Amino acid sequence: MSTRDLQVRMCELAxxxxxxxxxxxxxLGSCVGIGLLWRARGTYGLAHCLLPQPVGHSRYAVPGAQLGNGAKYVIDALPALISMMGAQSAPDGEIEAVLAGGANMMQHRTTLHEPIGDLNVRMAQQVLAGAGVRVVHMDVGGECGRQLTIDSEQPHYAVRRFSRPT
Incomplete structure (x- = not known):
């Protein structure tokens, strides 16, 4: 990893x-990575999201109504990342997204009887669709971890898969 590399850790935005x-x-394992690509401006962002939304948060609330927690929650990550990128007034369709992660890395289930990775991916898709951001690549689910890489100099993105240790 060079000095140009920035590891975006759990609950972080960059x-x-x-x-x-x-x-x-x-x-990423069960966390979901949301990469935003604003090629016209040469600006790229990455959010490493732990959970879909805070406990008790209504599924019918307006996604991104608050910028409270950075990337801990998928529902907060997109508006926070768009704000950090200065892209609030970007023309429709100019920002694209890449999704990775959302694996079922553990055998336990949430109280909703769904793997947390699935819930993270579903929320990311809903929030992106609500914001009018088109997903250009998605590598999610299953039982393997992934590394999402966005090289803003090239510009290029890649998703590498790796197996869960046995």
């Missing part, structure tokens, strides 16, 4: 653009 070109990386 943005890279212009002279600050970096390689953003997130290593």
């Amino acid at each position: 943005v890279s653009s212009g002279g600050d070109a970096r390689v953003l990386r997130a290593t």
